[in-house]
Amino acid sequence: EAGVVQSPRYKIIEKKQPVAFWCNPISGHNTLYWYRQNLGQGPELLIRYENEEAVDDSQLPKDRFSAERLKGVDSTLKIQPAELGDSAVYLCASSLEQGPQETQYFGPGTRLLVL
Amino acid sequence: AQSVTQLGSHVSVSEGALVLLRCNYSSSVPPYLFWYVQYPNQGLQLLLKYTSAATLVKGINGFEAEFKKSETSFHLTKPSAHMSDAAEYFCAVTYKTGFQKLVFGTGTRLLVSP
Numbered sequence: 001e002a003g004v005v006q007s008p009r010y011k012i013i014e015k016k017q018p019v020a021f022w023c024n025p026i027s028g029h030n031t032l033y034w035y036r037q038n039l040g041q042g043p044e045l046l047i048r049y050e051n052e053e054a055v056d057d058s059q060l061p062k063d064r065f066s067a068e069r070l071k072g073v074d075s076t077l078k079i080q081p082a083e084l085g086d087s088a089v090y091l092c093a094s095s096l097e098q099g100p101q102e103t104q105y106f107g108p109g110t111r112l113l114v115l
Numbered sequence: 116a117q118s119v120t121q122l123g124s125h126v127s128v129s130e131g132a133l134v135l136l137r138c139n140y141s142s143s144v145p146p147y148l149f150w151y152v153q154y155p156n157q158g159l160q161l162l163l164k165y166t167s168a169a170t171l172v173k174g175i176n177g178f179e180a181e182f183k184k185s186e187t188s189f190h191l192t193k194p195s196a197h198m199s200d201a202a203e204y205f206c207a208v209t210y211k212t213g214f215q216k217l218v219f220g221t222g223t224r225l226l227v228s229p
Contacts, residue, residue, distance in 0.1 A: 004158065040124075040222070041221055042219025042220055056216065091159070100210055101166045106151075108157050109157075109158055
């Protein structure tokens, strides 16, 4: 079974430029999460999807971040414009169902460096 | 709000020695607790989770953790460290009631020397 796929793995951009990250969850997983992991910290949830519906986006900085999950499968996270403080690893995860006991499966992440 | 505290940003052990990584949680309602491992340039992988069944939880790669409500702890242990255990370990907590986001600790880097 293929795991969570993310691309690109690494991205270097200049500040004020746009950037997008792509995630393909495990087949059949209805719940998809985007996390941001700053250096030396644990991941922090940005947004959670149930199928194509964003059910928790309270931590997403909506002035510059946007996300979508068309058809309830793949998802894209976008930053426009990027700021220096956005440098981090962006992790995508998926789980079969929603629910606090569900195991979340993480992708390898996209490491973003904003210069 | 729930939170976890991981004592020690770095833990060093010799190969074959006991591994003990500490995690204390704060939760006003019964928690679910998780340990994840992260190898360099990889995503997080679940080691084990506590979901209110047995308080001693066994996970992959010989790791186990014990839920102690009286101490609000969920420490991770392994009897004998292997070089391949060197990685970052994260404790995480969420609530049983409804859906609350998974809250991670700041992580503990395990270093294993020959």
